Amino acid sequence: MTAERRNTAALRFVLPAAAAFVLAYVLQTVLDDYVMSIVNFVGINIILAVSLNITNGMTGLFSLGHPGFMAIGGYVTAILTLPAARKAMFLPDLPAWLAGLQAPFVPALVVGGLCAAATALVIGLPVLRLKGHYLAVATMGFLIIVQVLITNWDSVTRGPLGLNGLADLTTVWQVLPWVLLTLYVSWKVKFSSLGRTMIAVREDELAAQCLGVNLFFTRVLSLALGAFFAGVAGGLWAHLVTAITPSSFSLIMAFNIVVMVVVGGSGSITGSLLAAVLFTVLTEAFRPLEEHYGLYGIGEILMALVLILILIYRPGGMLGTREPRFLVDDDG
Amino acid sequence: MLSAAPRQSESGARTLLKAEALEKRFGGITALADYSVNMGRGELLGLIGPNGAGKTTVFNLLSGVFKPSAGRILLGDRDITAARPDRRAALGIARTFQNIRLFAEMSVIDNIRVAFHMHRGRGLWPTLVHTPAFRRAEREMAERAAEFLELLGLQDVRRERAGNLPYGLQRRTEIARALAADPQLILLDEPAAGMNPNETDELIAVIERIHHRYGLAVFLVEHDMKVVMASCDRIQVLDRGRVLCEGRPADIRKDPRVIEAYLGTPRKGSRAGS
Ligand SMILES: Nc1ncnc2c1ncn2[C@@H]1O[C@H](COP(=O)(O)OP(=O)(O)OP(=O)(O)O)[C@@H](O)[C@H]1O
């Protein structure tokens, strides 16, 4: 790669990133807190869709477990950031080493993400032997197990009550860097040898294996990578909503994220990003309708309709596996 | 290697692949029984036989897609009977598939580059940090891919989605991809199936070229007699899961058992089998 090509490659990332920061600054000064929180939800959903796209879209592992990883990251982050005094009130039975600990937000998010990724490694062992619908059902089972564990592990999670009154640490300046990191990582992986093996596994695992691709390693890596960012997103989510309960991370949420990936185009990072923006904005746009006319659930119904239409008329989603040509600096 | 490690025998040193008394049963059906083969380094061996004779089953056993019901497989001195397909690929066995298995959504060049990963690909961290080693590996992969694209005349379609290619080019992409795995032995399962006579001639030329350029051992399953007779040093004939006979092309052509079991009976229907 010549120097100027490397420069244009860097510019492809640096320029949009800088633009995003400027945009965030403008939005921050112009918009009120409520609309700003919607912007942050857009960012969190981008993280969720783009990270699920690694697992689901690129490697073809149909996982419904994303909210399970969010829950793990969310609870870990929330417990770590909770001031000692509140911990004593909410969680009197916490082990001593945890009770006295209060971590800053960013390290707490990282630890939350790592816990989610570690969980992915552990559940990958049994679950990733399965394929297709079986894998979908098994990851759904994982999500339910996480919910049950959280509900019953009172001493650490405060059971069904959940943790409320969390500090509102999630600002756009927290969300945006994580969005950019998620985009960078999945982009870098997709256009590398590692990413090509992931897509190969999705396309034809037997052929991939006969070319020396270690199927298990590839699958576990892509599940764990997706889980890490889901965990971080869970932490951001908890400190945006400022509360977290066992039912925060539901199967409906899993469905919504899968819809974003499918509509965007399985494997397409740009597609997942656009779909995440579109769906969050549309859902919010429908909220007044729901409240004024009592049409609750109209947003969900429309989302499901869009999914069905896309599956029928454009099964590859908006962008298929591809990225817009002008963004790609690769020979393939 | 300088140290004179005593080789067991002269033939032992030259043997690349050895299968002994392989058997494969599917439920009650014995697809293959008492199958043995001995392949030398750089040898061009043909495998023929009527539909359902067990040719693809042999390839599936050698590449590790199936585990044999009995028998063992040696690559050099190493027993690989229990090794997974990815391990065998790393040790130097590559293959193509009778019913083409390309990565349809990927470009032709990316199909080829996947095969480089096991020997040259980098892990997650170098990839994310964009280390010099990562950049070098990616550059080498692009260069070597160009070599195989050229060898099989695929430069013009390098960016094409593999699933969109016409049949003949798909077959060639699969061969290029298998070669890119840097094998010692390549298993080609009916590479000429569905090709017109022109494409078939080109294919024969390609097989000879890769055989010469890379000193590769080639194991070829083919229904098209022209290809087998033209390319192979030695031919094995399978019939109903058993080796009927084995020998030089000229002798095989004359062997009455072969004529009866295979060449003599007119072939019916299409030749693209399972
Ligand atoms: N996965 C499988 N499950 C059950 N039976 C199988 C399987 N694979 C092959 N067979 C059976 O084993 C026998 C040999 O099949 P194989 O595909 O090896 O034949 P072949 O010589 O490659 O034939 P063709 O010329 O049609 O490709 C056939 O009777 C086939 O039905």
Ligand SMILES: [Mg+2]
């Ligand atoms: Mg066959």
